[in-house]
Amino acid sequence: MKLTxxxxxxxxxxxxxxxxxxxxxxxxxxxxxxxxxxxxxxFPEDLFYSWGGMPVREIIxxxxxxxxxxxxxxxxxxxxxxLYYELLPKLTAVxxxxxxxxxxxxxIPFAVVSxxxxxxxxxxxxxxxxxxxxxxxxxxxDYTRAKPDPEPFLLAAxxxxxxxxxxxxxxxxxxxxxxxxxxxxxxxxxxxPWERKQQET
Numbered sequence: 619m620k621l622t623x624x625x626x627x628x629x630x631x632x633x634x635x636x637x638x639x640x641x642x643x644x645x646x647x648x649x650x651x652x653x654x655x656x657x658x659x660x661f662p663e664d665l666f667y668s669w670g671g672m673p674v675r676e677i678i679x680x681x682x683x684x685x686x687x688x689x690x691x692x693x694x695x696x697x698x699x700x701l702y703y704e705l706l707p708k709l710t711a712v713x714x715x716x717x718x719x720x721x722x723x724x725x726i727p728f729a730v731v732s733x734x735x736x737x738x739x740x741x742x743x744x745x746x747x748x749x750x751x752x753x754x755x756x757x758x759x760d761y762t763r764a765k766p767d768p769e770p771f772l773l774a775a776x777x778x779x780x781x782x783x784x785x786x787x788x789x790x791x792x793x794x795x796x797x798x799x800x801x802x803x804x805x806x807x808x809x810x811p812w813e814r815k816q817q818e819t
Contacts, residue, residue: 621714623786624804630780631722632771632798633715633752635732637670637790638808640742641712642702649701654681656697657689667810670791671733671765673758674698699738706745715788715808719751729754729774731787733764754778765793768801775801 637643678691736757743749754777763769775782787798790808798805
């Protein structure tokens with residue numbers, strides 16, 4: 619299945635990583651389930667997907683508030699990341715996004731704009747042999763306000779020296795699309811794993 623891109627004079631492509639380049643959301647969910655289960659914290663799958671793009675530490679803090687828990691944020695974050703890294707050999711790229719990366723690479727610059735840590739993004743890209751395709755990276759810790767704020771995308775545009783209106787964003791979450799719109803950028807929505815399965819049937 620090929621993506622339908624909006625019309626426009628695009629001089630840069632900005633990609634979210636998890637769920638957009640990497641078909642990693644199911645693996646992230648497995649890691650979350652195990653890490654949080656060790657503290658007796660439930661994290662329903664629909665909530666996990668609706669919070670796509672939210673930084674790891676913010677997810678843990680929000681769950682603490684919701685459930686009246688006192689999970690140690692740093693400890694749980696490290697545990698979740700290490701569980702995800704163990705699953706990386708199973709990681710694959712989202713086929714239609716991989717097609718766009720391969721066909722446009724070398725023609726215009728690319729950036730990854732993610733709510734995940736730089737370490738997590740780099741390891742995911744390496745597992746898919748895509749690390750060398752990207753000219754810039756904006757990850758958790760590089761900005762003060764996460765998606766749906768436009769700051770991460772605006773920072774990526776600045777790093778690539780491309781005006782926001784000439785950037786095309788590839789995103790799989792509502793938060794990410796809100797951030798792209800707020801940044802004044804065109805966007806393409808990438809289907810979630812279950813939506814892709816529905817289209818195949």
